[in-house]
Amino acid sequence: MYSDKVMDHFQNPRNVGEIENPDGVGTAGNPTCGDIMKLYIKVNDGKIMDAKFQTFGCGAAIATSSMVTEMVKGKTIEEALRISNKAVAEALDGLPPIKMHCSVLAEEALQAAINDYNERLTKKNNE
Amino acid sequence: MYSDKVMDHFQNPRNVGEIENPDGVGTAGNPTCGDIMKLYIKVNDGKIMDAKFQTFGCGAAIATSSMVTEMVKGKTIEEALRISNKAVAEALDGLPPIKMHCSVLAEEALQAAINDYNERLTKKNNE
Amino acid sequence: MRFVYLDHAATTPTDPEVVKEMLPCFTESFGNPSTLYKIGREAKKAITLARDKVAVAIGAKSEEIIFTSGGTESDNFALKGVAFANEQKGKHIITSSVEHHAVLETCKFLAKNGFEITYLPVDKYGIVDPEDVRKAVTDKTILVSVMQANNEVGTIEPIAETGKIVKEKGIYFHTDAVQAIGAVPVNVNDLNVDLLALSAHKFYGPKGVGALYIRKGTRMMSLINGGHQERRRRAGTENVPGIVGLGKAIELAVSKMEERSKQLTFLRDKLINGILDNIENVRLNGHPEKRLPNNANFSFEFVEGESMLLNLDLVGVAVSSGSACTSDTLEPSHVLSAMKVPIEIAHGSVRFTLGKNTTEEDIDYVLEVLPPIIKKLRQMSPLREGLDLNV
Amino acid sequence: MRFVYLDHAATTPTDPEVVKEMLPCFTESFGNPSTLYKIGREAKKAITLARDKVAVAIGAKSEEIIFTSGGTESDNFALKGVAFANEQKGKHIITSSVEHHAVLETCKFLAKNGFEITYLPVDKYGIVDPEDVRKAVTDKTILVSVMQANNEVGTIEPIAETGKIVKEKGIYFHTDAVQAIGAVPVNVNDLNVDLLALSAHKFYGPKGVGALYIRKGTRMMSLINGGHQERRRRAGTENVPGIVGLGKAIELAVSKMEERSKQLTFLRDKLINGILDNIENVRLNGHPEKRLPNNANFSFEFVEGESMLLNLDLVGVAVSSGSACTSDTLEPSHVLSAMKVPIEIAHGSVRFTLGKNTTEEDIDYVLEVLPPIIKKLRQMSPLREGLDLNV
Numbered sequence A, B: 001m002y003s004d005k006v007m008d009h010f011q012n013p014r015n016v017g018e019i020e021n022p023d024g025v026g027t028a029g030n031p032t033c034g035d036i037m038k039l040y041i042k043v044n045d046g047k048i049m050d051a052k053f054q055t056f057g058c059g060a061a062i063a064t065s066s067m068v069t070e071m072v073k074g075k076t077i078e079e080a081l082r083i084s085n086k087a088v089a090e091a092l093d094g095l096p097p098i099k100m101h102c103s104v105l106a107e108e109a110l111q112a113a114i115n116d117y118n119e120r121l122t123k124k125n126n127e
Numbered sequence C, D: 001m002r003f004v005y006l007d008h009a010a011t012t013p014t015d016p017e018v019v020k021e022m023l024p025c026f027t028e029s030f031g032n033p034s035t036l037y038k039i040g041r042e043a044k045k046a047i048t049l050a051r052d053k054v055a056v057a058i059g060a061k062s063e064e065i066i067f068t069s070g071g072t073e074s075d076n077f078a079l080k081g082v083a084f085a086n087e088q089k090g091k092h093i094i095t096s097s098v099e100h101h102a103v104l105e106t107c108k109f110l111a112k113n114g115f116e117i118t119y120l121p122v123d124k125y126g127i128v129d130p131e132d133v134r135k136a137v138t139d140k141t142i143l144v145s146v147m148q149a150n151n152e153v154g155t156i157e158p159i160a161e162t163g164k165i166v167k168e169k170g171i172y173f174h175t176d177a178v179q180a181i182g183a184v185p186v187n188v189n190d191l192n193v194d195l196l197a198l199s200a201h202k203f204y205g206p207k208g209v210g211a212l213y214i215r216k217g218t219r220m221m222s223l224i225n226g227g228h229q230e231r232r233r234r235a236g237t238e239n240v241p242g243i244v245g246l247g248k249a250i251e252l253a254v255s256k257m258e259e260r261s262k263q264l265t266f267l268r269d270k271l272i273n274g275i276l277d278n279i280e281n282v283r284l285n286g287h288p289e290k291r292l293p294n295n296a297n298f299s300f301e302f303v304e305g306e307s308m309l310l311n312l313d314l315v316g317v318a319v320s321s322g323s324a325c326t327s328d329t330l331e332p333s334h335v336l337s338a339m340k341v342p343i344e345i346a347h348g349s350v351r352f353t354l355g356k357n358t359t360e361e362d363i364d365y366v367l368e369v370l371p372p373i374i375k376k377l378r379q380m381s382p383l384r385e386g387l388d389l390n391v
């Protein structure tokens, strides 16, 4: 049911783990719905230099987490905000219909991490 | 579904045909119900000396016709009247439940033939 | 002794090629198609492939094919499924008086549940007039069900015409194509049907598996509730070997239809002419031309069907007297009755249905053994020409 | 790579001995059992023999066995059949909250049709208290349905006790014994049941065939109308190969039950102990003793079921996460929910169900490959002990 690309990212997920002193952290989902994604980003000069994730979830949840961290690296914040769940799914050669919500989760986690980054920035600027 | 005995009487029916100048003729059933039996008897001294049948019907109808003609031969009229449908069925080592009505038909045809004989006798005696 | 099987309308032997495709599903790719691991995915793929084959065979989309346990379930599903999902629109259903029991008994059940059923008459050949369908439609009609080909007398109904009329009226149309697959072209769009029932064992597939075509958008209720198999329309672990067998069988049936049809028509006509020429007081039931290529149904006057059948069995010839499903009833065929065949003549009906393995020698054999059987039984019969039968 | 199939609760491979018995029914004794000639009678004999075997296996009379297309149809038939035939007496049905979807979805359907359904709770092991059944009965109750053994967690229910209570009340009692056949003793009189569902593919028989035991005298409506097969209770040309396979399979299952049970219990306990001893934060779901000899169901905290399942599949181990039928839903197992397993822990459940061909080496292999998978997934997980999960 999963594409080869999904299976590759599921078996060999990229960017697993935490970033120490991240510039932004975002979480999406919750354990009762069966998937949680936690995304860490390191930003430099408005560019995402590094991204890591921790995920509790199904094969698609792990693969989309892996893929989204790959996709954001090197992108500016604005570019990263334009990464849609569909783009993540497409980059994985598609997802089964009932698993599309996992790509939504990835998009949400990324946006939460960016929001967190923006908030920290505002806070810092206001200090 | 039929016993070997039924199949034997079906394949090699005994006493098929008409009796010329019979002493009694009886018919049971009708073509719309799918079975008709016509039974002929020749009586001498109150004893059935010969019996023949013509039957339009299923395997069981033919076999019971054949069996009942065999059973009545040599019997007195009283004895013949006591031949029940069950006795015919038993003599054939049984009939499938849905075919028991064929044995009823055989009993009815026999009784009709005996009635006919009795009527002719009464008529003759009254002449 | 020669064995001549001429009851292919009752069931067919499973094609060895079909059995071969089924075998690995029992012991190797035996997974449950709902599971995620390898042999589960393999099983899923196998039924997807079979679904595609069925879809191609009848001109449908794959997602419009639902696998069932056979023709009877498919007919039940079609009728009850549409009836109970659309009863707020109306409770009137139109069908014909020559349908298979799978349809008629389901209609009886629906009648007990408040539906009104119109049973259309047929002409002497068993044909349902499309104009009668048009006239029977009311504003309460939700479903019309007419079979594509009759299982007893082999008559082929004008389904495309009927379908056109039903479509214009915006009503659902079901056809029981159980006897049609592999015998005549079956295309759901040409036929204008919304639902179509088929059964594998009638075209050299296994028993216990069938399918229902359900046109996209058709409002249906499930007949069997449970797991989420078959797009949630039919629950239960899929009969993987059966479904794979059905797929292979329908593929073969359709690809070989033309060739087989020609051969069957030739042999059937040889049988028909041989019987009509050599036996007196016999009539062919059903339409002379609009009939299944493998069906020859006769009434032999003055003799009863079962006794012919048993005598033929004793010489190795397997035929049926009326529908096989009803051999345990004593009622004469409802199909022949609807065609106004007199009841005593209906009792003398025998159905010969040929198959892909039937040979000319088989037909010669039947033509050799049949006349003496008829003769013997007629000699035993109290009935004869000119006799008032209602003794 | 080693292939270790541990999803026997989802389906089993068909025993080659069973396939061997089925084969002649496809191409040789292929007759329709409703027909009168030789190969028809042979087919009829074959299904009669199979019926006798099923009857013997569950302590019933042959005429009380009706063949169906599987466990799901049997459950539907039992529930709808009793419900619609007895609704004048009352429209209340009692069942449990841990039934298979075949029962639960059928109850949902009945609820939509005006029946009132009581779903009894279970204890933390998944057991339905017979006293709860007694308390739930009203004067409108017509049917109680509780499964004999649970397909997810393997818990064995006290059916005999429940049956006694239901019998005293004069109500019909159905049990879904789909997972029990061949695993624990099943006797309709010891269990005090009026109806009992079974499915061949769960005990090394073919998919697509099952049976429903219906105690003599039970008022039932048919689910599938049509021809007069199965004592007019279930229409449709009989799935002869399937029925023959079911007969052989149940005969083998019952005759080998004791021996297999012992071996399975040994291997199951080795697996359970191996996992509990070597992996932290794991719990066994279901009852520690009153469980099927082949079932081991665990919740691995902080990891999700599907990702474990896929990782195990990659090393050749086939297991399931919850009921196979529900793998396309995203809801966590209703059985674990009913047992009050916290939802995030329910998501981490994996079911291992062993079979007759499972070896000690298979178990050793699982115990070798599983811990690193759990470790890897836990390293990837944002959850861990002590963490507030509702982030």
Ligand SMILES: Cc1ncc(COP(=O)(O)O)c(C=O)c1O
Residues within 6 Å of the ligand: C009, C069, C070, C071, C072, C073, C075, C100, C102, C147, C149, C150, C151, C176, C178, C179, C199, C200, C201, C208, C210, C325, D235, D236, D237
């Ligand atoms: C026209 C027709 N419809 C339905 C059926 C029922 O199919 P099945 O026997 O597969 O249930 C049959 C055959 O028995 C048939 O000939």
Ligand SMILES: Cc1ncc(COP(=O)(O)O)c(C=O)c1O
Residues within 6 Å of the ligand: C235, C236, C237, D009, D010, D069, D070, D071, D072, D073, D075, D100, D102, D147, D149, D150, D151, D176, D178, D179, D199, D200, D201, D208, D210, D325
């Ligand atoms: C307890 C239980 N009941 C019913 C069923 C349904 O049986 P089937 O898949 O044969 O329809 C299953 C298995 O899927 C089951 O485990």
